[in-house]
Amino acid sequence: MARIHDLPKPGDPAVREPPGPRVGVAPSRPTPAEIALAPTIGVLGVQGDVSEHAAALERAGARVVWVRRPEDLEAVDGLVLPGGESTTLRRLLDYEGLVEAVRRRVGEGMPVFGTCAGAILLATEVTGAPVPHLSLVPMTVARNAYGRQRESFATDIDVTDLEGGPLHAVFIRAPVIEAVGEGVRVLARESGEIVLAESDRALVATFHPELTSDGRLHRRFVSMVRAARSA
Numbered sequence: 001m002a003r004i005h006d007l008p009k010p011g012d013p014a015v016r017e018p019p020g021p022r023v024g025v026a027p028s029r030p031t032p033a034e035i036a037l038a039p040t041i042g043v044l045g046v047q048g049d050v051s052e053h054a055a056a057l058e059r060a061g062a063r064v065v066w067v068r069r070p071e072d073l074e075a076v077d078g079l080v081l082p083g084g085e086s087t088t089l090r091r092l093l094d095y096e097g098l099v100e101a102v103r104r105r106v107g108e109g110m111p112v113f114g115t116c117a118g119a120i121l122l123a124t125e126v127t128g129a130p131v132p133h134l135s136l137v138p139m140t141v142a143r144n145a146y147g148r149q150r151e152s153f154a155t156d157i158d159v160t161d162l163e164g165g166p167l168h169a170v171f172i173r174a175p176v177i178e179a180v181g182e183g184v185r186v187l188a189r190e191s192g193e194i195v196l197a198e199s200d201r202a203l204v205a206t207f208h209p210e211l212t213s214d215g216r217l218h219r220r221f222v223s224m225v226r227a228a229r230s231a
């Protein structure tokens, strides 16, 4: 397990994987057919590790736009809610009038991918918080759920339905998903706690897939967006 000061921070270049065979991992470059069908994915760009997500989505074959205002949502087929500080993100979403706009687009079928603080924003229940925020994914989330010793750490997790072996996951003052509701499938646990889950139109991770060079979760989200677009 990595120590806290070894962990990447938002703004660091993507972590390189050690050399060696990468059995079963799909090539990271999109095929020409994928480029022709590239969906447009928005990254909520008000706070947090926005550019890392944008780069990972581009590598996964999407066009990327930053979403800062409600009108920016009109052009996107999917939306990523990055990590950062959920209380700050909440305030900025409220201030920019993005709450209703995001909820409306999700109601129309737009997929969302929330990581860390982004997962907190999506939950229908946040333990200890009087009201949820976007309240779009039926699940209960607890903020800052790891004690001081494990406040930030990186470890490999096994993910259901993900080819290519375990996923290296970076946790930074991460929440845990305490329970999932109807239509939400648990994809991975770490020390027994749910850390990755999915429904037909949402992917939620309590960790930071944008801080490693393993693009499998971003590719999974791009596929979800493609499927929703052609539904």
Ligand code: GLN
Pocket (backbone or CB within 6 Å): 082, 083, 084, 085, 086, 087, 115, 116, 117, 118, 120, 143, 144, 172, 173, 174, 175
């Ligand atoms: N601890 C933060 C919060 O509660 C989330 C941390 C993160 O996104 N890296 O909002």
